[in-house]
Amino acid sequence: MPPPRRTSPPLGAIRVTTGKVIKKEGRLAIFIGVENGYPAGLDINRIKEFYDLGARYMTLSHSRNNDICDSSTDPAGPEHNGLSSFGEEVVRRMNALGMMVDVSHISDEAFYDVLNISSVPVIASHSSCRALCENPRNLSDDMILALKKNGGVIQICILSAYLKSPEANPVLDSTIAEIRRKYGDGRNLTGEQMRSMRDEIRAAQKKYEKLATVKDLVDHIDHVVQIAGIDYVGIGTDFDGGGKIAGCSNVAEMKNITIELLRRGYSRKEIEKIWSGNIMRVLRTAEAYAAGQNQASLLP
Structure with missing residues (x-):
């Protein structure tokens, strides 16, 4: 039986379980993220404010350094040589809240600092593979393998410059x-x-x-699967930040990625992991860790 036709606007989801309920109702579930921890300034209480407003992940920096960590693309170079001491506090607070830490955009040094500090898996919400496209915004094979060890997920970015070195x-x-x-x-x-x-x-x-193609994007998915496994890869669009490729420039064309995955022999179960299963696993783990922390705080 086909799912109900979506006639209502999407709803914000605050937990994996609420997202599933919304989906069963035939509606789209949206998980809110904060791209760039800059608005927190040096106020750790802002992290809970973001969480209370519905944010379930936060990208620690964007194209420039901030008080949390260094960016991978700040033309001025590093400011903290990784995470700042405040950034370490931010990661721990996000863990305690059940808020996923997003390592896209941050410097390599900050990436490894996050993995050393975080008690739960983290995500790279929109990054690709440096082995296939040399770009500081992408992750090296060593970083992808470290992310696997952490239990996290790299979501391949639908942005041409991160998929194929421009001609x-x-x-x-x-x-x-x-x-x-x-x-x-x-x-x-x-x-x-x-x-x-x-x-x-x-x-x-x-x-x-001259844009990269859907085939180029799936090459990056293939690469992660080959070196790390099917459980550690997803898809991150970045449509609001310049993301588009030939054959996938908006949500209506995202089915073309699934078509290419099927053409390459990926199973339905594997495709479900790529589209949502893997990142939902990370969010469930973050939620469970936070729930355990909260329970522990109630103990005498």
């Missing part, structure tokens, strides 16, 4: 460089100016970019 494209490069000169380094832009800059960059990319 020389001087027209696109010069166009984007001119846009960036027009707006400066972005630090002092208003929200409207930032949106305008992004719109102009995306328009240039749409016109000139």
